Amino acid sequence: MAEMPGIDREKCDGCGLCVIVCHCGALTMVDKSINIIETVECDWCTDCEAVCATGAISCPFEISIE
Amino acid sequence: MTVQLDFLKNVLYFSGLDLAEIESIDKLVFEKSAERGEMVLLEGESATDLYFVASGAVKVFKTSAEGKEQILSIVRPGESFNDVSIFDGGPNPASARAMGPVLLYGIKKNDIEAILRNHPRVVLNVINVLASRVRHLVSLVEDLSFKHVIGRVAKILFEQVGGGQMGRGPRLTQQEMAAMAGTAREVVGRSLKALEEEGAIKVDRNRIVITDKEALKRVMEVSS
Incomplete structure (x- = not known):
């Protein structure tokens, strides 16, 4: 199961910008709210997080040491 | 209309x-x-x-x-x-x-x-x-010229894993790292790329792995 970006639905204003910039089709708009489809195509480019003006999308990185 | x-x-x-x-x-x-x-x-x-x-x-x-x-x-x-x-x-x-x-x-x-x-x-x-x-x-310009952001990002990553004492730290977004380093998200993205080029870290999808702790420390020292 691939981890996917997180959505804070309270912050999401339904502008849909993240859906437009997502190159792998992981994000869709359902009833003016963002829905995320799990896909291995998501390469964590974080463009969705970068364009979100309300901070509703988060792409956290797990930090570890070898 | x-x-x-x-x-x-x-x-x-x-x-x-x-x-x-x-x-x-x-x-x-x-x-x-x-x-x-x-x-x-x-x-x-x-x-x-x-x-x-x-x-x-x-x-x-x-x-x-x-x-x-x-x-x-x-x-x-x-x-x-x-x-x-x-x-x-x-x-x-x-x-x-x-x-x-x-x-x-x-x-x-x-x-x-x-x-x-x-x-x-x-x-x-x-x-x-x-x-x-x-x-x-x-x-x-201030961020890129004076703040040695790369060193601060290196320090944030280092501290997240307890200076090497912990194998795994909490999860952070680039926006959160930017807030911690007192810089813009755009500058964090570039710093992570630079650290990867230095061989200090490896970014693997949603994981940042510190591959060379000493290299990361060198960046922290040079940039401080």
């Missing part, structure tokens, strides 16, 4: 204008579409049009001789880009690429000049837009 007219009414450039004025400007606007990844502007080339993003998003960035990218801004619906070369007549100071399918509304340089002459209110609005742009860029 057309979609375009409705859009123009809400653009900062044309704020405070009445409907008749917006309608006269509307006649000068043309549409331009771009696909994901398409370059809308190339740094160094001459440009003749001012653009407003109607839908989608555009990344404005500079590229170094080594091919490194520094994002200057992400232009969202309602915002403009290429203002600088329109008003100073010089070449594009940066490149612009569509982050997805994008619809732009453009106005030719000559038409912009006519709009400024005929609608003094727009002059004040443009000053406002350009002043905000300068403020953003000054802040970015």
